[in-house]
Amino acid sequence: MMNGYPLEGPDAMDVVWSTKYSTGIQLIDEQHKELFSEVNLLRRSIQEGADREAIGRLLETIVDLSAQHFATEETFMSQYGYPDLIQHVAEHTSMLTSLQELHAKFLESHHTIALMVPTFMEGWLKHHISDGDFGFVTFLKARGLA
Numbered sequence: 001m002m003n004g005y006p007l008e009g010p011d012a013m014d015v016v017w018s019t020k021y022s023t024g025i026q027l028i029d030e031q032h033k034e035l036f037s038e039v040n041l042l043r044r045s046i047q048e049g050a051d052r053e054a055i056g057r058l059l060e061t062i063v064d065l066s067a068q069h070f071a072t073e074e075t076f077m078s079q080y081g082y083p084d085l086i087q088h089v090a091e092h093t094s095m096l097t098s099l100q101e102l103h104a105k106f107l108e109s110h111h112t113i114a115l116m117v118p119t120f121m122e123g124w125l126k127h128h129i130s131d132g133d134f135g136f137v138t139f140l141k142a143r144g145l146a
Contacts, residue, residue, distance in 0.1 A: 017033050066099055073092070084136070
């Protein structure tokens with residue numbers, strides 16, 4: 001229980017990396033795995049009652065890692081002329097804005113806002129990798145680039 005909010009059921013479980021999320025591009029896969037790991041660390045830290053400062057640092061790390069990852073993907077996409085670059089960048093911008101807003105709300109209010117981040121990140125990561133990143137990977141593979 002965290003500040004009166006129980007963490008039970010599916011929200012209490014780790015975000016599990018699976019080979020079904022593997023893009024075959026080592027750098028991108030490593031970054032995805034790191035994001036999964038940080039989301040799990042945040043979830044466990046919340047469950048264990050970590051202090052506000054520790055949670056804030058983890059949220060900041062997730063925002064920073066997400067921004068770095070998006071920049072990596074966008075560099076690849078731009079370099080190889082990915083035709084859906086603009087749409088993909090818009091998805092990244094939306095995601096990063098949402099994460100930054102959650103982080104800002106956490107800093108302004110209380111600890112419980114952090115409870116939303118692992119579930120938000122889990123859904124977004126799984127959707128984005130499966131629906132967004134695989135389109136780009138298919139594009140690269142068709143050109144012999146991945």
